[in-house]
Every structure is written in structure tokens, then in C-alpha cells.
Amino acid sequence: MICICEELDCSKYGLSGKVAILENKQSILTSFSLKNERWLQLLGIDPRLLTVFYQSLDPRYDWFIVVYDYPEFCKDPDIKEAILWHELGHIQYPVQAGMNDLESEIKCDELAVKQGFKAGLEKVLDLTLEMARHLNHEILQQMTTARKLKITG
Numbered sequence: 001m002i003c004i005c006e007e008l009d010c011s012k013y014g015l016s017g018k019v020a021i022l023e024n025k026q027s028i029l030t031s032f033s034l035k036n037e038r039w040l041q042l043l044g045i046d047p048r049l050l051t052v053f054y055q056s057l058d059p060r061y062d063w064f065i066v067v068y069d070y071p072e073f074c075k076d077p078d079i080k081e082a083i084l085w086h087e088l089g090h091i092q093y094p095v096q097a098g099m100n101d102l103e104s105e106i107k108c109d110e111l112a113v114k115q116g117f118k119a120g121l122e123k124v125l126d127l128t129l130e131m132a133r134h135l136n137h138e139i140l141q142q143m144t145t146a147r148k149l150k151i152t153g
């Protein structure tokens with residue numbers, strides 16, 4: 001059984017289908033290959049960065065945004081909206097799981113900026129960069145730096 005935390009307002013987000021936010025700690029840990037919660041602290045990962053967007057198999061919804069911890073995800077409204085707008089951008093600019101597509105990521109960032117969440121997005125990118133450094137993840141560092149340059153111009 002799935003537990004819906006929030007249904008996105010279709011008119012506010014300009015959606016043609018229904019999108020819901022779900023919280024699922026275990027599926028998030030699994031999709032990021034993390035053994036358990038302790039690894040989030042050990043690796044210095046902000047759980048809000050572990051957000052997954054996917055097409056729904058449930059006939060009541062078209063898309064799901066899965067977050068690690070819903071109250072945590074909502075803590076900073078600027079960060080929340082920046083992440084939501086970015087993820088919704090992937091409806092138009094899809095990226096296959098496990099693939100890196102800088103051009104699509106930048107298009108999604110531009111959508112968040114256009115909606116007024118540039119400050120929130122900058123915070124997201126700073127947190128992502130910090131995480132990439134901790135993980136020693138070179139591709140993520142490069143991609144995030146390129147995304148930051150695009151929005152700070």
C-alpha cells in the first residue's frame with residue numbers, strides 16, 4: 001500500500017496529469033544503493049537530495065515524486081519548491097535511470113529559476129556539490145558545477 005503525503009495542485013504547477021508526493025525511506029535507500037540510514041550521516045547526505053521522480057503505474061496518478069522524509073523535505077519552502085519544479089521539468093525533459101544528461105538537467109533548473117526559486121535551487125546545488133565531494137563523485141561534481149555556472153551566469 002502506498003501512502004500519499006501530498007497531491008500537487010494541477011493549476012499551480014501547470015500539470016496535465018496528476019502528481020503526488022510519496023514518502024518511502026526504504027525504496028529511496030535502495031535506489032541510491034545505501035545500506036541503511038546511518039550511511040546518510042556518514043556520507044553527509046542531505047536526504048532532500050534523494051528525491052526520485054517516476055511515471056506512476058497506479059491508475060489514479062500519472063507521476064510520483066518519492067522523498068526520503070516528507071517533513072524534512074518541506075522544512076525549507078524555497079528548497080522544496082525548487083526541487084519540485086526541477087523534478088516536474090523531467091516530464092518534458094526525461095532522463096533515463098542511471099544516465100547523466102546535463103542538457104536536460106539544465107532545462108529543468110531553468111524551469112525552477114523561471115518560477116522564482118533561483119535562491120532555493122542554489123541551495124540545492126550547493127548541498128549537491130557538498131555531497132558529491134564527500135562521495136568523491138567526480139561526474140556529479142562536474143555536472144553540479146556546470147549547473148551552478150548556468151544559473152549564476
Ligand SMILES: [Zn+2]
Binds near residue numbers: 086087090105108
Ligand atoms: Zn534532474
